[in-house]
Amino acid sequence: MQPKVLIMGIGNVLWADEGFGVRCVERLAEAWAFDDNVQLLDGGTQGLYLLPFLEEADVLLVFDAVDYGLPAGTLKIVKDDEVPAFMGAKKMSLHQTGFQDVIATAQLMNQCPERLILIGCQPEELEDYGGGLRAVVQRQIDPAIEVALHELKQLGVAYRPGKGDETDLAHESIRHTAYEEGRPSAEEACRTGDDRFFPQAS
């Protein structure tokens, strides 16, 4: 039997490079089609809401913006047991604590997918509320998809050029292009606060 594969992007598209994961899955669906055993999902900002999806999956592939302390735009791939530790690394945003908890909860309930693959991209800017992906991060979407396809191939998961199922992706009004075209400037969006949120400010 074919393993059930969940390909998920997580993050808040309203917070600049945090949107990386969600945008990767959108792009993936634009160019690649999969069999019914593969589900593409916009995981958004949500925590426990994601449990039912994890429960059903044998393989979980996650795209996300992760702060590894590397140069902006660096892709880093971690797998299986390493995933929870990496998702809890350094300065993090709301959903990551959430998602780390989701994995811990799934493990506590013996419902965690057997295989975990995290394709993370080092963000340049997270603190521009209402902002979009920075160029250096946006350029990594296609390479991240290459990595994902390579990993899927290793696992024997089939894919072909075409259109993926968009049912579980973000509503069209907030998809990448629509979002970018209507967003406010960084000045309007304001960046102020204490330095734990603004690592470059101090």
Add this chain to the structure above:
Amino acid sequence: MVVQTPNGFNLDNSGKRIVVDPVTRIEGHMRCEVNVDDEGVIRNAVSTGTMWRGLEVIVKGRDPRDAWAFVERICGVCTGTHALTSVRAVEDALGIEIPDNANSIRNIMQLNLEIHDHVVHFYHLHALDWVNPINALKADPKATSELQQMVGPNHPLSSPGYFRDVQNRLKKFVESGQLGLFKNGYWDNPAYKLPPEADLMATTHYLEALDLQKEIVKVHTIFGGKNPHPNWLVGGVPCPINVHGTGAVGAINMERLNLVSSIIDKCIEFNKNVYLPDVKAIGGFYKNWLYGGGLSSQACLAYGDIPENPNDFSPEQLHLPRGAIINGDLSTVHDVDVRDPEQVQEFVDHSWYTYGEPGKGLHPWDGVTEPNYELGPNAVGTKTNIKQLDEEGKYSWIKAPRWRGHAMEVGPLARYVVGYAKGHEDIKDQVDGLLRDMDLPVEALFSTLGRTAARALESEYCGRLQKHFFDKLVTNIKNGDETTANIEKWDPSTWPKEAKGVGMTEAPRGALGHWIKIKDGRIENYQCVVPTTWNGSPRDTAGNIGAFEASLMNTPMERPEEPVEILRTLHSFDPCLACSTHVMSPDGEELTEVKVR
């Protein structure tokens, strides 16, 4: 120095200052500072949102029909409520009436979210303030089974073997060093009062609640097309109905409706057999800890929600009550008009915003979100590294909304106090029954525990309402009405050049309003006043403290350096600061700093 606030609290900031930052197990980012006297009793409280949230800026200039998709991303929990509030605001502005089925489906989704949120909040965010999962390892499974059969005799999962299995699973989890979910606990603090068996029972239900919540959210997938972040529609709901099995793929058919029905039944069972009995059982061990009432006995606000019929928000048509109580006078419930510029106003004298002149309050339609980040003269630290806030100056990113000048509590307890005062039959029966079962006077309601109990009662009530609207929906469909949307005014060419509207809901955490101004088919101004803005508000011009601050006052702390009591009371509001950042150290441990100064 002791200062008396107009809303009756004596603030004394001369004692030891304790800083808790961040407050964990909440959505978003929050900091709290209190002063305690020599006995460890809280005599001054300062709560602050430390993150800018300029949502209003983001939706400006966008298509009002899309606003829901943006506001749904504000946070990770009450996503659907924001979307519902947004479509209601747009419909109000443009005079769009929704069909009956859309009203029933929206109510089912909203009630479903209330139940989901309350269950998740109690078991996953709040229970650990009362329940000690480490202590559960010492429990006798047989005695736990007996306890279960006593407090929840109709719950099928109650054998000693079942509790032994869970205990073993828990032991394995704790021994693997993955404390993950249970880290940052003050597990040897004497503020924890439960015997090990009650701890094991509650921890077991924590796991059962996780299983249940996975089912609950499927309702959102069915009606919203997807989850997380379900789809919404100005004018109705975006799901066609087709019970005859032909027609559009993805339409609501009988099979899906049956699934919704079975989920509703599961919610009702869980509330009745597990959630409410747990609250009573746990509450029974904390009957002497009736702190945390704050504003609940004197100033409560509810907008009301769950209209019986579409497009009719008059108070007698709402299943969740609307009204305002002020000055502690429960004999008078004032009606609330969110359009009235004199009623809801936001002040920013102690918030990091500016209106250009001091002392000014603005109605949300005229709301301005202009940041002005400056610390008061007595703050310690710098703007980028605050050691201690100065509550005399500006000290929070949260504005201070007031109802006719009064600081108000919103949320399940406020709804229940308003409902009780109005003589709302279901609410009165529930509250009186609970107080009788627990042998407590009505004043006990005005406490942290009362807030927690109100949430459980409301979850039970929402389960019944969900069933009511499900039956209504099915009857209507059987009578041949499959309409779910009104698209007469979908096209912007049918809109007036300028329009303004307001959408209201009762979010799980309390009264939520979105005020919108539309000009030339685009959003000109958008202001959200969210429940945590009410509850977590800083002081206002007159010096009134907000609900969080008031609720912490006069609470004794067992060990000031272990802020169990502060967390317990703040968590009882289910704070949602809807922003983004948690502070993590390189080894992945969440860094909560507790500083005693």
